[in-house]
Amino acid sequence: MSDGSPAKRVRRTKAEQRAETLEQILDAAEYLFSKHGLHGVTLRDVAQRVGVHTTLMHYYFDDKKSLFEAVFARRAGVTSGRRMEALERYAAEAGDHPTVEGALHAFLDTDLDLYIQGGAPWMNYAAFGALASITAEGAVLMDRYFDPVVLKLVSILKLALPDTPEEDIFWGYHFVTGSLMNTLARTGRIDRLSGGLCHADDFAAIKQRMARFMAAGFMALAHKT
Amino acid sequence: MSDGSPAKRVRRTKAEQRAETLEQILDAAEYLFSKHGLHGVTLRDVAQRVGVHTTLMHYYFDDKKSLFEAVFARRAGVTSGRRMEALERYAAEAGDHPTVEGALHAFLDTDLDLYIQGGAPWMNYAAFGALASITAEGAVLMDRYFDPVVLKLVSILKLALPDTPEEDIFWGYHFVTGSLMNTLARTGRIDRLSGGLCHADDFAAIKQRMARFMAAGFMALAHKT
DNA sequence: ATTATCTATAGATCTATAGATAATGC
DNA sequence: ATTATCTATAGATCTATAGATAATGC
Numbered sequence: 001m002s003d004g005s006p007a008k009r010v011r012r013t014k015a016e017q018r019a020e021t022l023e024q025i026l027d028a029a030e031y032l033f034s035k036h037g038l039h040g041v042t043l044r045d046v047a048q049r050v051g052v053h054t055t056l057m058h059y060y061f062d063d064k065k066s067l068f069e070a071v072f073a074r075r076a077g078v079t080s081g082r083r084m085e086a087l088e089r090y091a092a093e094a095g096d097h098p099t100v101e102g103a104l105h106a107f108l109d110t111d112l113d114l115y116i117q118g119g120a121p122w123m124n125y126a127a128f129g130a131l132a133s134i135t136a137e138g139a140v141l142m143d144r145y146f147d148p149v150v151l152k153l154v155s156i157l158k159l160a161l162p163d164t165p166e167e168d169i170f171w172g173y174h175f176v177t178g179s180l181m182n183t184l185a186r187t188g189r190i191d192r193l194s195g196g197l198c199h200a201d202d203f204a205a206i207k208q209r210m211a212r213f214m215a216a217g218f219m220a221l222a223h224k225t
Numbered sequence: 226m227s228d229g230s231p232a233k234r235v236r237r238t239k240a241e242q243r244a245e246t247l248e249q250i251l252d253a254a255e256y257l258f259s260k261h262g263l264h265g266v267t268l269r270d271v272a273q274r275v276g277v278h279t280t281l282m283h284y285y286f287d288d289k290k291s292l293f294e295a296v297f298a299r300r301a302g303v304t305s306g307r308r309m310e311a312l313e314r315y316a317a318e319a320g321d322h323p324t325v326e327g328a329l330h331a332f333l334d335t336d337l338d339l340y341i342q343g344g345a346p347w348m349n350y351a352a353f354g355a356l357a358s359i360t361a362e363g364a365v366l367m368d369r370y371f372d373p374v375v376l377k378l379v380s381i382l383k384l385a386l387p388d389t390p391e392e393d394i395f396w397g398y399h400f401v402t403g404s405l406m407n408t409l410a411r412t413g414r415i416d417r418l419s420g421g422l423c424h425a426d427d428f429a430a431i432k433q434r435m436a437r438f439m440a441a442g443f444m445a446l447a448h449k450t
Numbered sequence: 451a452t453t454a455t456c457t458a459t460a461g462a463t464c465t466a467t468a469g470a471t472a473a474t475g476c
Numbered sequence: 477a478t479t480a481t482c483t484a485t486a487g488a489t490c491t492a493t494a495g496a497t498a499a500t501g502c
Contacts, residue, residue, distance in 0.1 A: 014453060014500055021454080035361060039264035042490060053456050058492065134356055134410040136260060143417055150418060170419040171434050175404040182403025185359040189402075192368055193375060194395040209396050212449060213442035220441030221434055239474055239479060246480080267464060278482050283466065 022060060024050045027121055030071045034128035038068050038137055069141065072132060075125045076145040079114055086110040087152045096159070101215035103156040107149070108180065108214075112207045115184070123186070123201070130185035133177075150177075157218065164222040172218045179210065247285060249275045252346055255296045259353035263293050263362055294366065297357060300350045301370040304339055311335040312377045321384070326440035328381040332374070333405065333439075337432045340409070348411070348426070355410035358402075375402075382443065389447040397443045404435065 012020070028049035032041040043064055047054040061067040083106070090106040091098060115122045132138030150173065157169050186200040198205065237245070253274035257266040268289055272279040286292040308331070315331040316323060340347045357363030375398065382394050411425040423430065 012500090017454070017500085037262050037264060037360070039262060043492095044490075054490090055457085055492080056455060059454075063491075131359055133414075134359070134407070134412055135262070139412050139414060142412075142414060147418065154418075167419070167422050167430075168434065170415060170423045171430065172438065173418070174407065174415045174423070174431075175400075175435065175438055178405070178407025179400040179403035182359070182399065182406060187359055187364050187367075189358075189364060189367060190395060190399045193372065193379075193398070194391070197392050198395045198399070205392075205396065206399075209393065209446055210400065212445050213397065213400055216441040216445030217438035220437050224437060237474090242474085242480070268466095269464075277480095279464090280466080280483085281481060284480075288465080 021050075021052070021056075025057065025060060025067070026071055026074055027124075029067050030074075030121065030128050031124045033068060033071060034124050034126075034131060037131055037135065038064070043067075065137070068137065071125075071128060072138070072141045073145070075122065076129075076141070079111055080145050080149050082114065083107055083110045083149045084152060087149065087156060091152075091156050094156075098156050098160045099215070100157060100160045100218045101211055103153060103160060104176070104211040104214050107153045108176075108211050109207055111180070112183075112203045112210075116203050116207070126184035127186055130181040130183075133181050161218065161222050164218075168221045169218070172214070172221055175217060176214050179214070183210075246275075246277070246281075250282065250285060250292070251296055251299055252349075254292050255299075255346065255353050256349045258293060258296060259349050259351075259356060262356055262360065263289070268292075290362065293362065296350075296353060297363070297366045298370070300347065301354075301366070304336055305370050305374050307339065308332055308335045308374045309377060312374065312381060316377075316381055319381075323381050323385045324440070325382060325385045325443045326436055328378060328385060329401070329436040329439050332378045333401075333436050334432055336405070337408075337428050337435075341428050341432070351409035352411055355406040355408075358406050386443065386447050389443075393446045394443070397439070397446055400442060401439050404439070408435075 029046045043057040044054045086106040115126045133142050183206050188200050190198045190200050254271045268282040269279045311331040340351045408431050413425050415423045415425050
């Protein structure tokens with residue numbers, strides 16, 4: 001019976017086992033939190049999804065909130081880091097004359113690519129992050145993990161728009177991030193509204209349009225203020 | 226002692242009393258749901274905020290979810306209706322040659338004005354709606370209450386941009402609604418990022434910029450696709 | 451020996467219902 | 477007489493802890 005096919009529990013080192021279980025817990029929590037938010041998920045839900053006992057959650061994490069933070073942190077560093085690199089690369093290339101659209105491509109496309117290439121787990125993280133971003137618990141984490149990248153983007157935009165009041169640049173960013181969060185949330189509303197013409201999961205279509213759309217917005221603010 | 230100043234419980238008709246209590250419950254729930262979401266609020270929390278017993282919630286509402294829906298519905302009809310009128314008025318005025326910016330002003334400014342003029346309760350509703358909009362429970366309600374206005378907006382945009390693929394118009398709307406929701410959420414993140422230069426509550430500043438910004442975005446999509 | 455997982459359980463809290471009390475309504 | 481509000485309480489569920497069992501590690 002259990003000779004040819006490997007048993008469900010292959011022999012692993014403890015370190016491997018710990019890493020695997022941790023990842024499974026984070027994946028399950030990420031998915032569930034992205035659907036229902038911090039308070040809409042119980043530790044039991046997460047444990048059941050993984051197939052382990054509820055109390056194991058407390059073995060790996062202090063409490064529910066620290067699990068939530070761990071989910072946030074796991075990928076926040078990756079996307080934040082990648083985008084920072086992309087922005088620095090662009091800034092170096094462009095020298096004294098960066099463009100708004102160039103900076104936005106570096107900022108937005110790098111992020112969207114992660115979800116496009118990262119498969120289901122990253123897509124779950126996208127929705128998780130979007131929900132977290134407009135939530136009390138998430139606000140602190142957003143600041144902590146994403147302020148540096150955003151301020152880097154803003155600094156390049158200031159170079160590109162030297163005569164535009166700083167205020168307008170921040171409001172422009174406010175619009176950009178809203179659109180990005182709405183994209184990441186993938187509520188499916190655009191599918192229904194458009195009668196199936198657009199798909200919320202079609203990040204490629206969004207990548208094709210977003211930086212251009214937003215750059216034009218910034219220019220319009222700059223020219224008329 | 227209690228002769229000159231009116232007692233806390235002035236004599237009211239039952240209909241008045243019902244209406245008042247209902248409104249207090251909805252206000253309290255609106256505030257709390259806007260901060261913590263459906264699952265982050267207990268009926269006890271709402272009752273305590275009103276100063277009545279928990280079980281009174283069940284006297285007025287079947288369960289927590291129907292309270293949530295009542296909160297959503299109370300003002301959704303108002304904003305949806307006002308915006309529909311504004312769009313129809315604009316469409317009539319503009320005839321065969323509406324502009325993207327004109328349509329967006331009607332759509333966005335009418336909404337923003339409601340919050341600007343409506344004081345704290347409307348501001349709470351703004352945040353409540355933004356959170357609901359990217360939530361499973363809220364998605365259905367968004368469709369039900371806001372599809373007609375949005376489709377009206379889209380139909381005017383199509384007139385304004387006759388050569389632009391419908392897809393691009395829907396994606397443009399997708400960006401607009403994201404920015405609007407991020408505005409309504411008032412997380413305060415823009416305050417911190419901008420070092421106090423911008424204030425999330427400053428809907429007047431946003432109204433000054435948003436339609437112009439977004440209209441330019443639509444034009445950029447139209448011209449280069 | 452150490453670490454991963456599970457069993458048992460305490461204590462808190464939440465939703466929901468039945469039925470009592472205290473107001474308003476004719 | 478009817479309606480608004482409260483008391484009492486059942487039953488479910490949730491978080492968290494203590495301590496047992498079953499694996500891996502030298």
